[in-house]
Amino acid sequence: MTRRLKSDLVVIGAGPAGLEAAAVASAAGVSVTVLDNFAAPGGQYHMQPGGSDSRFCKASQVRQGVAAIRRVIDHGGAILSGAEVWGVFPGFSVHAQDGEGAIRLDAQTLLIATGAHDRTLAFPGWTLPGVMTPGAAQRLAKTSGIPPGKRTLLAGSGPFLLPVANAVLKVGGRLAEILEARHLDAGPLTLLLKHPEKWPEAARLLWPLIVHRPRFRFGEVVIEALGDERVEAARVAPLDAGGKPLPEQARLVENIDSLLVGYGFRPQIEMTSILGCEHRFDALSGEWCCVVGDETGATSVPGVFAAGEIVSVGGAVPARLSGKIAGLGIVEHLGGDATAEERRALVRQLGRARRFADALHRAFAPPQGLPGNLPDETLICRCEDVTVGELRREMVNGVDDVYGAKLWTRAGMGVCQGRICGWGIARFIAAETGTSVSDLGFNQPRIPLRPVPLRVVQASLENGYSGQADGVVS
Numbered sequence: 001m002t003r004r005l006k007s008d009l010v011v012i013g014a015g016p017a018g019l020e021a022a023a024v025a026s027a028a029g030v031s032v033t034v035l036d037n038f039a040a041p042g043g044q045y046h047m048q049p050g051g052s053d054s055r056f057c058k059a060s061q062v063r064q065g066v067a068a069i070r071r072v073i074d075h076g077g078a079i080l081s082g083a084e085v086w087g088v089f090p091g092f093s094v095h096a097q098d099g100e101g102a103i104r105l106d107a108q109t110l111l112i113a114t115g116a117h118d119r120t121l122a123f124p125g126w127t128l129p130g131v132m133t134p135g136a137a138q139r140l141a142k143t144s145g146i147p148p149g150k151r152t153l154l155a156g157s158g159p160f161l162l163p164v165a166n167a168v169l170k171v172g173g174r175l176a177e178i179l180e181a182r183h184l185d186a187g188p189l190t191l192l193l194k195h196p197e198k199w200p201e202a203a204r205l206l207w208p209l210i211v212h213r214p215r216f217r218f219g220e221v222v223i224e225a226l227g228d229e230r231v232e233a234a235r236v237a238p239l240d241a242g243g244k245p246l247p248e249q250a251r252l253v254e255n256i257d258s259l260l261v262g263y264g265f266r267p268q269i270e271m272t273s274i275l276g277c278e279h280r281f282d283a284l285s286g287e288w289c290c291v292v293g294d295e296t297g298a299t300s301v302p303g304v305f306a307a308g309e310i311v312s313v314g315g316a317v318p319a320r321l322s323g324k325i326a327g328l329g330i331v332e333h334l335g336g337d338a339t340a341e342e343r344r345a346l347v348r349q350l351g352r353a354r355r356f357a358d359a360l361h362r363a364f365a366p367p368q369g370l371p372g373n374l375p376d377e378t379l380i381c382r383c384e385d386v387t388v389g390e391l392r393r394e395m396v397n398g399v400d401d402v403y404g405a406k407l408w409t410r411a412g413m414g415v416c417q418g419r420i421c422g423w424g425i426a427r428f429i430a431a432e433t434g435t436s437v438s439d440l441g442f443n444q445p446r447i448p449l450r451p452v453p454l455r456v457v458q459a460s461l462e463n464g465y466s467g468q469a470d471g472v473v474s
Contacts, residue, residue: 002102002459007078009330010107012085012271015043016316017323018113018307021070021297024327026075028336033079033105035096037280037450041069041141043115044135045316055170057395061316082404086448087460088271092303095460096450102459108305111328116309121371121424122380122388124262125225125234134164134262147173149258153234155179156221156262158364159188162205166259167216169308172275175214176256179236181243181370184218185444187363195356221245222261223372226252231259244369249327263366266423269308270445278302281438284361285313287423288442294345298333305330314357321350371428379380380428381421382412391428400433401440402426414433415451419444421446 009025014036026032034041036089037064040048046065049056056062072079080096083103089093092110094422115183125131130149134156147168151177154165163179171210181238192202213435223245224235237250265287269279272290278300282289290299290306297305307326308319325346331337375379376389385408391399394408402418402425412418413426418425422443448457 002104003078003100004104004319005033005107007031007107008334009033009107009109009111010035010092010225011089011111011113012043012094012197012378013035013115013308013411014038014069014079014081015045015113015115015308016045016068017319017326018043018111018116019046019322020077020320021073021111021113021305021330022077022249023068023071023075024324025330025362026077028071028331030336033076033107034072034194035083035085035094035105036079036081039082039260041065041079041081044139045097045319047139047142049146055145056142063277074435079205084450084452086270086275086450086452086456088449090301094182094207095457097456104460109305109333110275111277111297111305111307111326112310113308113319113326114268114271114310115319116267116420118262119264119366119423120420122374122378122421123225123382124378125227125231127379127382128225128226128227128231129229130257131225131314132260134160134260137258137260138164138167141171141173143165144469145171145184147258148260149172150174151176151256151257152258152260153179153222153253153256153262155181155220155234155236155449156260156264157181157366158262158264159205159360160262161265162187162209166205169208169212173258175212176244176253177215177217179220179222180216181221181239181367182218182364183239191355191356191359191363195245199355221367221370223250224246225259225333228362230257232256234259237294239367239369242369243367245372247372254333263370264364265309267313268419269310269442270417270419270449272306272310273305273442273449274445274449275299275301275304277424279305281441282312283438284358286361286365286437287313289313289457292326293329295325295343296329296332298329302389304331311363312354312357318350318353318357321346321353321435325350369431371424374428380425381409381411381414381418383421384410386411388428391425392432395429395432400429400435402413402429402443403441405429406443412443417445417449420463421462429457
């Protein structure tokens with residue numbers, strides 16, 4: 001049985017951008033349904049803790065999330081949580097599944113606010129149990145109150161390592177070390193001094209680390225995870241001036257049962273890609289982003305809007321602002337009134353927020369020498385068991401872009417459709433061929449976007465409407 005619903009606007013993603021857009025549109029009288037694949041709305045930033053865990057419930061970002069969710073509901077919007085979208089089609093119809101079965105939503109407009117996910121790189125041993133991304137560890141800690149392990153090595157690059165470290169410590173985990181790939185300099189401190197509005201947030205992030213005093217190391221990266229049934233140790237190497245690991249100078253970090261490695265974020269552009277929206281390569285973030293109008297949030301496809309991290313990775317502040325702008329753009333697109341003065345003010349605020357985000361991208365750009373000289377036996381695509389050696393052999397035969405790697409080795413063709421391995425594959429090909437990542441393209445998604453039972457697909461083809469969503473958070 002398919003629940004078939006109608007809505008003026010379907011929002012995909014209940015993070016800061018999606019919630020703000022939904023609140024703005026629903027307040028203007030637009031019927032809105034928000035779909036989100038997590039068990040509770042809020043996204044990664046406004047993540048709602050499981051149960052009533054007081055260790056996280058009082059956090060400002062949690063309370064902000066509660067308020068944002070309430071604004072949507074109070075204006076008559078519906079939020080369907082635990083709904084995984086597997087197909088989006090022109091016209092527009094959105095196909096999803098949740099615990100109750102198949103869902104089909106027909107809408108006049110779409111807002112894609114699917115956010116971003118961790119950037120990962122392959123290295124020997126990265127498939128061992130206990131190795132995960134920082135974002136996954138943060139979600140585990142906040143929603144379950146469980147640390148990723150008893151003793152964790154946290155590594156990668158970017159300011160996101162700080163809130164992850166805090167989450168691990170808050171639920172009783174210990175940090176063996178925190179490895180920041182960039183070499184220590186005054187750049188981040190200078191940037192922070194120029195933005196006093198960020199000082200309270202910085203203080204909240206740094207205070208627990210001052211109390212617990214985990215060991216920080218700069219200019220080092222994980223080059224191998226070691227262990228039998230799970231991760232037990234990691235080889236860590238310094239980087240040379242060009243950002244390339246020096247394995248001959250590697251050291252061993254032992255007695256760990258958890259390893260978190262991430263190098264910032266990459267936009268989840270599968271849905272805007274499948275709909276044919278225009279994308280561009282952002283040199284500062286090193287990622288492909290969806291192109292939208294600055295004052296409307298409209299994509300190149302009429303009726304499709306985008307907001308948040310898929311437009312430009314920058315954190316919660318620019319995501320919320322872009323969500324509000326897109327909400328106003330949607331209201332106007334559907335024939336309602338949107339205040340031009342309010343929109344211009346939001347665009348100015350968004351510009352300031354993105355300039356700060358751009359400065360962070362410059363300060364914490366992943367080292368150019370990564371992933372380094374990977375052994376042939378290293379898995380580079382986990383879903384399809386494609387090794388570095390297989391990809392190298394096809395590169396000798398002419399494979400020189402992401403599409404070619406997918407076509408000839410199946411790398412990026414598995415259930416994750418390149419969400420996990422895509423960034424690492426592009427970096428590897430660029431390093432091996434001496435080309436720019438921007439010239440390699442990105443992994444083109446295919447429907448179904450997520451694994452889905454055939455019975456759900458069949459049910460989605462049934463006719464008949466159940467009406468509009470009932471407005472409750474499910």
